[in-house]
Amino acid sequence: MKIIADLHIHSGFSRACSKDISIENLEKYARIKGINLLGTGDFQHPKWIQELKSKLTEDDQGILRTKTGFPFVWQTEISLMYKKDGKGRRVHHVILAPDGEVVRQITGALLKKGRIDYDGRPIFGFTSEELVDMLISISGKCIIIPAHSWTPYFGIFGSMSGFDSVEECFGEKSKHIYALETGMSADPSMMWRLSKLDKYNLVSFSDMHSFWPWRIGREATIFDIDLSYNNIFSAIKEKKGLAGTIETDPSYGRYHFDGHRNCDVCMNPSESAKNNEICPKCGRKLTIGVLHRVDELADRPEGFVPKNAVPFKKLIPLSELIANIYDLGITTKQVWEIYNKLIKEFSSEINVLMNVDEEKLKKIVHPLLAEAIISNREEKIEISPGFDGQYGFPVFKNKIKKQKSLTDF
Ligand SMILES: [Zn+2]
Numbered sequence: 001m002k003i004i005a006d007l008h009i010h011s012g013f014s015r016a017c018s019k020d021i022s023i024e025n026l027e028k029y030a031r032i033k034g035i036n037l038l039g040t041g042d043f044q045h046p047k048w049i050q051e052l053k054s055k056l057t058e059d060d061q062g063i064l065r066t067k068t069g070f071p072f073v074w075q076t077e078i079s080l081m082y083k084k085d086g087k088g089r090r091v092h093h094v095i096l097a098p099d100g101e102v103v104r105q106i107t108g109a110l111l112k113k114g115r116i117d118y119d120g121r122p123i124f125g126f127t128s129e130e131l132v133d134m135l136i137s138i139s140g141k142c143i144i145i146p147a148h149s150w151t152p153y154f155g156i157f158g159s160m161s162g163f164d165s166v167e168e169c170f171g172e173k174s175k176h177i178y179a180l181e182t183g184m185s186a187d188p189s190m191m192w193r194l195s196k197l198d199k200y201n202l203v204s205f206s207d208m209h210s211f212w213p214w215r216i217g218r219e220a221t222i223f224d225i226d227l228s229y230n231n232i233f234s235a236i237k238e239k240k241g242l243a244g245t246i247e248t249d250p251s252y253g254r255y256h257f258d259g260h261r262n263c264d265v266c267m268n269p270s271e272s273a274k275n276n277e278i279c280p281k282c283g284r285k286l287t288i289g290v291l292h293r294v295d296e297l298a299d300r301p302e303g304f305v306p307k308n309a310v311p312f313k314k315l316i317p318l319s320e321l322i323a324n325i326y327d328l329g330i331t332t333k334q335v336w337e338i339y340n341k342l343i344k345e346f347s348s349e350i351n352v353l354m355n356v357d358e359e360k361l362k363k364i365v366h367p368l369l370a371e372a373i374i375s376n377r378e379e380k381i382e383i384s385p386g387f388d389g390q391y392g393f394p395v396f397k398n399k400i401k402k403q404k405s406l407t408d409f
């Protein structure tokens, strides 16, 4: 069974996250998006766990279900800040757990190390090795995945406080690390350029802070398995049933290029190298992005495909296509009207983006938007790259002129 999973999400109890995130909204928008498995997010948070327990029922396969049967797996993210080899490190790790009893024990172990009630993504001062030790001693079925591996501030390979390898971060505990999250500003083809990453599987999830369809499932992992935690474990550890990932174009991510957001300075790695990584406007060091770090650590040329590589598909969220081709804000009523019209006709966003024929699309929406959906599917959309925390965006040479009613054309 093909399962499109988003296993890195947050609750409303995490910093900078929408307070309206509820199980009902998560299920509703996951179905609209075409995602059929979610992580619970923030499982150790004392209030969120209550919501999870009151609205989900866990089966003996480690799968939690809503009343209508929508499935979740136990998931959280932890932020670690510590010193190693004389350098301050800040890394985020996604954790998947096999069942509620293990979750209870992890929560107890974390509580001994610090507070867990102030943020759904709590911060601790212990090391990544200690985290692995803690989790594996509770259950060998726990999965630890370095989150958004390349982002400058909190990625395992980030330019500001990261490491140069998984082994440098986890030492001999790296044998318990099976997969890395690509993050939005990178895709598998960028990570294939590092031979030392060949032994790690690549997964992709949204890290959503709100349930809107341009956030939830914007990146996802496709499993071809019968749904159970054990099968997810084997897929992530041994690639058994790991069928692919859905990625946004890495340029769309917030840290693809180098730059300074406040100075409106955006540079590709070679331009920023020419400027000694210094901002020409303010004279301070630029925020070094993901592409730059990949270039720095890569030992293979662009385009290299390792043996047994898992395929991936690049897709920009549908709402972004509509908003940018009409030059409208993504949250506007008009963008929603067109979006909802497509969902009503074709059932889910992923179906619209991946499968629906151009002719059928043209019966429902403006031909230029139909063409944009097809170019997106063919990975031919031009993206103005993201940098220093600012998202990239699709660039359309032919925009659709605004009409009175956008859904009639
Ligand atoms: Zn994170």
Ligand SMILES: [Zn+2]
Pocket (backbone or CB within 6 Å): 260, 262, 263, 265, 279, 280, 281, 282, 283, 284
């Ligand atoms: Zn600057």
